[in-house]
Amino acid sequence: MKIKSIFDEKEVVFSLEVFPPRADVPIENIYQTLEELKDIDPDYISVTYGAGGGVHKNRTCELSSIIKEKYKVEALAHLTCINSDQRTLNKILARLKAKNIDNVLALRGDKPVDGDPLGDYNYAYQLVEHIKQQTNFGIAAACYPEGHLETESLDQDIEYLKQKVDYGVDYLISQMFFDNSLFYKFRDKVEEKGINVPIEAGIMPVINKKQVGRIIELSDAYFPDKFQKILDKYEDNPEALRDAGIAYAVEQIVDLISSEVDGIHLYTMNNPYVARRIKEAVGSLITHINGKKVG
Ligand SMILES: NC(=O)C1=CN([C@@H]2O[C@H](COP(=O)(O)OP(=O)(O)OC[C@H]3O[C@@H](n4cnc5c(N)ncnc54)[C@H](O)[C@@H]3O)[C@@H](O)[C@H]2O)C=CC1
Ligand SMILES: Nc1nc(=O)c2c([nH]1)NC[C@@H]1CN(c3ccc(C(=O)N[C@@H](CCC(=O)O)C(=O)O)cc3)CN21
DSSP: OOHHHHHHHOSSEEEEEEOOOOTTSOGGGGHHHHHHHHHTOOSEEEEOSSGGGOSOOTTHHHHHHHHHHTTOOEEEEEEEOTTOOHHHHHHHHHHHHHTTOOEEEEEOOOOOSSSOOOSSOOSHHHHHHHHHHHOOOEEEEEEOTTOOTTOSOHHHHHHHHHHHHHTTOOEEEEOOOSOHHHHHHHHHHHHHTTOOSOEEEEEOOOOSHHHHHHHHHHHOOOOOHHHHHHHHHHTTOHHHHHHHHHHHHHHHHHHHHHTTOSEEEEEOTTOHHHHHHHHHHHHHHHHHHHHHOOO
16 A cells, blocks of 8 residues: 555554664564554554665565565655665565565665765655656655755755655655754745645654764754753663653654644654553544544
8 A cells, every 4th residue: 555545544644663673683573573563553664774874774675574464564665775776776676566565765865884875876866766767666755854964954955855756755754853843844844845745753752872872963953952951861860761752752742743743753763662652642632633534
């Protein structure tokens, strides 16, 4: 099923993101996590591909297929292009198709940590164009409420976003952010530019200290004072930091759902406990909003 059709049906979509286990551990290691994530009843689960510029790419297809076939949850396979040539990408797309995957998140990808980009594809829009021309996958893409790290300005970034969407993107997933007002400003600007596809808000529950540096590295997201205070106050108490991180994410999501967000995409970091607590806290709001849609 194309994920686009879920957006057509529902006022607010709720999705989860996982990363594949490292290549040197059995794939079955993630089954317990998936079991628990399925119980949360997400609309779909996405699977990262070499997240953060890493090299563990080969299991995205396998894991997406398991999510769909074994757990009966719709799957979205991430695919990055900066580190691949066209032949490799075509092989991956063929494998995804053979595994009955219907949806791809078309990304440029982080610059590789070691080695140079291959150079066939430098931007996500080129991958979107290729997938659109050669296949029948539903296509999602990424967007950046605070502007992408490498962009000179948010306006310029949104120009590029418009170009990318026009090549055939069905819907967008946002980079993580910790200040909803930045997301709302971005949403207004994007609409002004004539970008009409749904935008899911990417929410990262920050539940351990190690994550913080990584998030800054990957996104350079703005940390509001009240968020910074939580990090400073509880950094040495894992349980307190976890609970505060969950509460912060819940507060963001409550506000987003009350502000007509098209969807919530939760970066679970493969932690089903945290995902479940968040879903328990906001599930009735989602049900309420979705119950309202007529026809
Ligand atoms: N591996 C994964 O699973 C995930 C990775 N990401 C990360 O998101 C980041 C970028 O990916 P995308 O958003 O797909 O890239 P993109 O190609 O849309 O944008 C990347 C950069 O290039 C600029 N740009 C875009 N089109 C341009 C053009 N025509 N001319 C000049 N500059 C242009 C953008 O403003 C931006 O700074 C990467 O860091 C990626 O890895 C995000 C989510 C998941
Ligand atoms: N620039 C960028 N690259 C991405 O891959 C990416 C984004 N942004 N934003 C949205 C999600 C969030 N992603 C993330 C975020 C954090 C980690 C991270 O902290 N990874 C740890 C290892 C986690 C573990 O194995 O437990 C790390 O140290 O890299 C990974 C992917 C993937 N996506």
